Amino acid sequence: MMEEMKNRFVAIKYNINGAPNECDFEIKSETICLSARSKEVIVKNLYVSVDPYQLNRMKAHSSSQAAISFATAITPGQGIDTYGVGRVVSSGRSDLAKDDLVVGLLTWGEYTLAEPGRLLNKLDPMDLPLPYYVGPLGFSGVTAYGGFYEVCKPKKGESVFVSAASGSVGSLVGQYAKLFGCHVVGCAGSQLKVDLLKEKLGFDDAFNYKDETDLKSALKRYFPEGIDIYFDNVGGKMLEAAVANMNTFGRVAVCGAISEYTGGGRKASPDMLDVVYKRITIQGFLAADYLKCYADFISTTAEHLRTGKMQGLSDISYGVESVPSAFVGLFRGDNIGKRIVQIADE
Amino acid sequence: MMEEMKNRFVAIKYNINGAPNECDFEIKSETICLSARSKEVIVKNLYVSVDPYQLNRMKAHSSSQAAISFATAITPGQGIDTYGVGRVVSSGRSDLAKDDLVVGLLTWGEYTLAEPGRLLNKLDPMDLPLPYYVGPLGFSGVTAYGGFYEVCKPKKGESVFVSAASGSVGSLVGQYAKLFGCHVVGCAGSQLKVDLLKEKLGFDDAFNYKDETDLKSALKRYFPEGIDIYFDNVGGKMLEAAVANMNTFGRVAVCGAISEYTGGGRKASPDMLDVVYKRITIQGFLAADYLKCYADFISTTAEHLRTGKMQGLSDISYGVESVPSAFVGLFRGDNIGKRIVQIADE
Numbered sequence: 001m002m003e004e005m006k007n008r009f010v011a012i013k014y015n016i017n018g019a020p021n022e023c024d025f026e027i028k029s030e031t032i033c034l035s036a037r038s039k040e041v042i043v044k045n046l047y048v049s050v051d052p053y054q055l056n057r058m059k060a061h062s063s064s065q066a067a068i069s070f071a072t073a074i075t076p077g078q079g080i081d082t083y084g085v086g087r088v089v090s091s092g093r094s095d096l097a098k099d100d101l102v103v104g105l106l107t108w109g110e111y112t113l114a115e116p117g118r119l120l121n122k123l124d125p126m127d128l129p130l131p132y133y134v135g136p137l138g139f140s141g142v143t144a145y146g147g148f149y150e151v152c153k154p155k156k157g158e159s160v161f162v163s164a165a166s167g168s169v170g171s172l173v174g175q176y177a178k179l180f181g182c183h184v185v186g187c188a189g190s191q192l193k194v195d196l197l198k199e200k201l202g203f204d205d206a207f208n209y210k211d212e213t214d215l216k217s218a219l220k221r222y223f224p225e226g227i228d229i230y231f232d233n234v235g236g237k238m239l240e241a242a243v244a245n246m247n248t249f250g251r252v253a254v255c256g257a258i259s260e261y262t263g264g265g266r267k268a269s270p271d272m273l274d275v276v277y278k279r280i281t282i283q284g285f286l287a288a289d290y291l292k293c294y295a296d297f298i299s300t301t302a303e304h305l306r307t308g309k310m311q312g313l314s315d316i317s318y319g320v321e322s323v324p325s326a327f328v329g330l331f332r333g334d335n336i337g338k339r340i341v342q343i344a345d346e
Numbered sequence: 347m348m349e350e351m352k353n354r355f356v357a358i359k360y361n362i363n364g365a366p367n368e369c370d371f372e373i374k375s376e377t378i379c380l381s382a383r384s385k386e387v388i389v390k391n392l393y394v395s396v397d398p399y400q401l402n403r404m405k406a407h408s409s410s411q412a413a414i415s416f417a418t419a420i421t422p423g424q425g426i427d428t429y430g431v432g433r434v435v436s437s438g439r440s441d442l443a444k445d446d447l448v449v450g451l452l453t454w455g456e457y458t459l460a461e462p463g464r465l466l467n468k469l470d471p472m473d474l475p476l477p478y479y480v481g482p483l484g485f486s487g488v489t490a491y492g493g494f495y496e497v498c499k500p501k502k503g504e505s506v507f508v509s510a511a512s513g514s515v516g517s518l519v520g521q522y523a524k525l526f527g528c529h530v531v532g533c534a535g536s537q538l539k540v541d542l543l544k545e546k547l548g549f550d551d552a553f554n555y556k557d558e559t560d561l562k563s564a565l566k567r568y569f570p571e572g573i574d575i576y577f578d579n580v581g582g583k584m585l586e587a588a589v590a591n592m593n594t595f596g597r598v599a600v601c602g603a604i605s606e607y608t609g610g611g612r613k614a615s616p617d618m619l620d621v622v623y624k625r626i627t628i629q630g631f632l633a634a635d636y637l638k639c640y641a642d643f644i645s646t647t648a649e650h651l652r653t654g655k656m657q658g659l660s661d662i663s664y665g666v667e668s669v670p671s672a673f674v675g676l677f678r679g680d681n682i683g684k685r686i687v688q689i690a691d692e
Contacts, residue, residue, distance in 0.1 A: 056619060056623075235618040239618070254618055254621050254622050255622070256622060257618035257619060257622065260618055260619065261619075267615040267617070267618070268615060268618060269613040269614060269615045271613070272581045272585070272600055272603035272606055272613070272614060272630070273402060273603060273606065273607075274630075275600050275628065275629075275630035276600050276601070276602060276603065276630040276631070276632065277402075277630070277632070278630065279629070279630050279631050279632060279635060280629075280630050281627060281628070281629045281630075282621065282627070282628040282629070283621075283625070283626075283627045283628070283629075284618070284620075284621035284622040284623070284624065284625050284626050284627075285622070285625050286622065286623070286625060289625060
């Protein structure tokens with residue numbers, strides 16, 4: 001007997017080229033069959049990730065996104081892939097059974113029909129909360145870990161600046177950098193976030209960029225000896241100000257450029273004379289390039305979370321209907337830590 | 347007996363913050379004593395280098411230049427250091443004798459008083475023309491060699507784009523890249539230069555950027571499969587267009603940004619989304635960082651020049667009075683190959 005079920009999922013109504021609004025999204029329904037065919041797996045989504053980069057997939061197709069599969073354009077009316085944690089409803093794969101917890105590429109919806117070959121692995125949560133596997137132990141975590149250790153190539157005692165420092169990736173980068181023995185300053189967009197960076201996450205210092213009229217001078221104040229590493233999540237003017245304050249042989253890891261995603265902010269024009277004379281390296285990267293460090297990353301980070309040396313900040317809303325507002329809010333800086341939607345009870 | 351002599355040298359009258367004019371310079375005279383004191387060396391300058399980066403030293407002091415000694419600000423009225431070849435007049439150093447040829451840090455003048463510790467080495471020209479030691483075997487050469495091999499990290503068969511490709515560094519980078527087995531396209535500012543790149547220097551293709559209204563489309567035409575390496579001498583819009591056409595894991599070596607030196611051109615705003623999604627690395631460098639390859643560089647390059655596998659293009663004017671016009675002309679793209687002033691007969 002084939003059980004049928006309604007699946008509700010989020011879709012965009014049309015391509016989005018500027019700042020997103022909730023009315024750009026719709027909740028659609030489809031009827032799905034809850035018994036998997038050969039090699040397919042049907043997953044009940046529990047926690048799904050909500051990330052700024054998804055906006056780039058919602059734009060009219062651009063060349064940069066053609067480079068990698070998970071950044072391909074999102075089609076209006078269709079389901080939207082995202083990283084998440086779920087539970088197997090039915091499985092055509094020998095390595096997954098009904099009721100197994102899984103982590104991988106799910107959807108902004110109630111269920112995911114995982115075709116053969118889709119990224120989906122059995123999850124042993126090792127007594128850690130499931131949302132951690134979307135945040136510090138998920139793609140945000142491996143982004144922070146690979147970006148900090150492999151792209152920034154830190155040395156003990158170096159000065160590290162992190163923008164969007166209370167966000168999903170920035171909050172982890174700052175903590176890795178402190179544990180590694182760096183001097184870490186972060187910026188964020190509210191006093192609450194600044195306090196949290198200093199008091200809860202152990203940043204050496206932090207500031208609210210909205211209070212600063214001159215970002216170059218602000219960074220000069222926080223880094224009188226210059227910046228060795230800038231972990232860039234925002235692009236725009238902050239990138240320019242950081243480059244102006246970099247030390248010789250400084251490194252910029254470009255993780256994202258959220259200030260440039262909506263087309264509203266000015267694009268960064270870092271001073272190329274600084275880049276040459278100070279021999280600065282500006283390097284873009286994606287977490288997917290650092291999956292070779294995945295085992296190290298998971299064991300190190302899980303241990304730090306378990307012993308309290310690292311904090312996993314999650315900002316969770318409930319229900320598939322809350323995905324659009326959770327997503328739109330990212331571009332207003334609403335979130336503190338990893339933005340996640342809990343789709344169903346565990 | 348102490349012989350005294352008049353030394354004429356070039357100085358700036360005041361700091362220069364925009365495009366330079368000949369009237370910004372003056373020829374000054376001083377009386378020098380032609381017998382060196384302890385550890386000093388007096389050099390009669392023969393060939394001196396004329397390079398765009400000197401303009402940055404003529405500006406009001408900027409932070410980027412504080413990073414390295416040879417980029418320190420030039421003081422109005424004072425002599426100006428430059429790389430060159432000369433002959434020893436008198437020496438207080440045991441490793442240098444009267445009439446030795448030397449290469450190192452000279453001045454835009456008739457004589458150089460080389461204080462102890464100044465970069466100055468005995469030169470054995472190995473039957474190659476002396477101007478080569480200012481160009482392809484001098485700082486331009488080590489810039490091209492270190493920049494291409496160490497910064498660009500080329501692989502055989504990769505596609506290389508070089509801007510200012512008929513200039514002192516670009517012309518060498520293109521030739522190294524061809525000898526290494528890359529596909530090489532250059533751009534320059536006249537049909538004459540374009541013909542020279544293709545017919546004399548062996549570039550696979552070349553174009554006149556002044557004929558192109560849309561640089562992104564132009565590069566798409568010349569690199570239908572994308573660019574793996576961009577050796578950037580110009581900055582500005584060309585850097586943006588190159589980043590837009592880079593392949594995944596592409597590398598940009600930022601050697602200079604001549605279009606941005608005079609403050610007239612627009613600063614580059616490379617698309618940070620391209621940088622992230624295509625994992626592009628943009629890296630500034632200076633020849634001084636690659637002196638560890640110096641022995642390799644000299645032996646390889648001298649051999650290529652001797653066997654005709656590489657061409658050393660020099661653009662030589664005569665007499666210390668010609669330095670200002672030679673320098674000013676660089677910013678109009680007057681030069682083909684390495685711009686050198688011959689100060690005195692060999």
